[in-house]
Amino acid sequence: MLDLAGVMALIAMKALAPHALLGDGTGGMDTGNRADCRRGGEGWVEYGYLGSANGNRATGVEARLDRGYLDTHKGTPTGREIKPPGYQWARAYLGHLGGLKTSSAINACHLLGSDLTGSGTDLRNPASCSRQANTQVRGDGRIGDHMFSYESQVKAAVDSGQVIHCSVTPRHSGAYTVPVSFDITAEANIPDGSPGIAFKQTVPNSVYSPREDWKNLGLVTDSRTGLPVPTGSLP
Template identity: 45%
Template sequence: MVSCWRLMFWPFAAVRIVDQALAAVLQNPLRDENPGDSCLRGGLGWREYGDPDPNNGGRATGIEACLDTEWIETHPGSSTQKDINPPGTDWAKDFARYLGLLPSADINKCHLLADTLSGEGGRTDNLVPCSRATNFPKRLGDPGRMEDNMRKFEGETRAAVDAGSIVHYRVVPVYAGPRTVPYAIEMYAYGTDRNGIPNFALSETVANTIYSPRVGSVNMGLWTDSRTGSVVPTN
């Protein structure tokens, strides 16, 4: 099962190029222990989906992958299938209606491993309920627009791969208690060239926030039912 790691924030520009000396001292748990090694296995990329959590509605637990151009070219991802609903999706849609929003416009099923990074959209262990703003940039000027959304960081990772990096990549949904809708998505990456020299790093947390004119910005994964005081959802 993919575990939840914590990293220091690295405030680098979009491409996030890191020189070898700096990378050597930064404590990145995705960095391979042996200098010169990449995450490739037998020279090949790979992807792994964490086991669903049987004690909490079968919610997704995360993904881990080793990405290079050959892997992505030979393992194309896929968009979300309409009939595939990860745990918590129905609640998220009902919550959007409660806020006066349209579920079709404001609720997404977020890939943990993006389709642009070989992620499959027909697996509930690769999907979590999320707001549109968390998943993808809304239009400029739209209330609730999040500049630091998942698509932004997925794009940075794909750009690094396209530029020749071998990227060790992990995405972990973070839940509060037994809820099946995460309150945040943690995204980590560490890239090297073919000689094992570090050239890319990313460590970001994207909040699962949704905006409504009725209540402002709220986190879907931290909502409490005001009528009962219970945490929701748990299935």
Template identity: 40%
Template sequence: MVKDPTRGDPRDTPIITKPWTPPVDQNVYDGDNPPTAPTWIPKPDWDPKNGGWKPEDGVKAIISGPSILNMLLDGQDGFSPDQVTDPHSAPGADPDGSNGDDRRGGDCRTSLGGWRVYEPLDRQGRATGIEACLDSAFLNANKGSSPKVEKIAPPGYTWAAIRAGELGNRPAKFWRNACHLLGAQLSGDGLRYENLSTCSRSANAKRIDPRDPGQHPNMLHYENKVKNAIDAGRVVQYRVTPEYEGSRVIPGRFHMQADVWNANGTRVKLFDDYVQNTMYSVKDGTFHNIGKEIPEGWHK
């Protein structure tokens, strides 16, 4: 066969193929020159007018801690908000009693009954006060306790013993005390720093040393008034606040306050008074306010 020179050899003809196309990168913000990402935020895909859920429904879903406890303990006795580990979440922390639905009509009690609140220590470790709503049921279920100063002593307790000796008052244990803010007979815990302040014996209760002329009224006088009202079937809202001179760790005085609810639901002020934290001196025959005499910066 004669080769046609005009047609050429088919084996010499190049094969043309389509170039390879790389896959499309799905990330539009990838590569050498990505576009700027948008700064707007998409709106939620729901209609607040016609949807089944409304923003305020989240607020309606909030239930207070005491209400939850009340539901869980429905019908059970012997529980008080003070038994919750966080004392500051207990009802009654507001002295005006503005705790909404937790309060029962007519007095300071909640749906769980009486309560007590130990206010937190301040930065110097000083007790700052107590408040309680007390009735006979609460006192029967919550017994108080005496201090054990070998374990827990309030600030200034050692200094007060030294000062008692300087005033000629020995032994010191007859002249200075670790005072309950909420008394033991009113369910007060004697093993809580939040409930203890250093005080003179005469400011606290009846004198021990016959040379001590004593002080009247003292803290026990007001505690007895509260206890007598409760024993008579009344409900009492009680508050004690230690007041300090500057950074001194012993109170100069104690503010004693109480309101009582009578059987007909009327609220009456039982007392609003002060007890001065004074100690009598056998040496000079005068009273000394140990809360004002303790040096600033002294702690023990």
């Protein structure tokens, strides 16, 4: 299983941009002590803008979710035509690493999961990620706390009647278009003051190759040029 502490130390060494929440670098999101900020008594979802200076990469999503909102707003899957920035590059990179099934090892990950009303077709929501970062995989090379595991916790909390404020933010190193990691936060508001779900976690965008061990998809350099890839409009 992936050593998360080691990966995060490597990210710090690579001078990860210090602010990478909604807005592609406008500062962090304070999730502490939030009141019930539903709008007109209803939940809501807000996607960040596309980072046009960096290949139109997704910049994040923030949401206030309750059972009523999930009942009336349905998420959608990503189709084969949905290819976030760096998606095709990532599949080619896995072919270079070897030992992986490239058709399934790279995903167009929902930032806000479809079970939580997230869109699979609005390009402000998908991001290129490893299958290990996205969900549970079989065999060697597992990230125990993957994105779907946290989405499932939020869904269960909403189903139990909690009102949840959550955010998911892809973190990028400089001009890379593929994320280094995903920051996922959730906090419940319960009127009677009883405890609810609360967490702030990071999922590394790493892939395991039997030949090359762990590699972070957001920290790759071209061995021929020494330059970071992918950047700009590289698909």
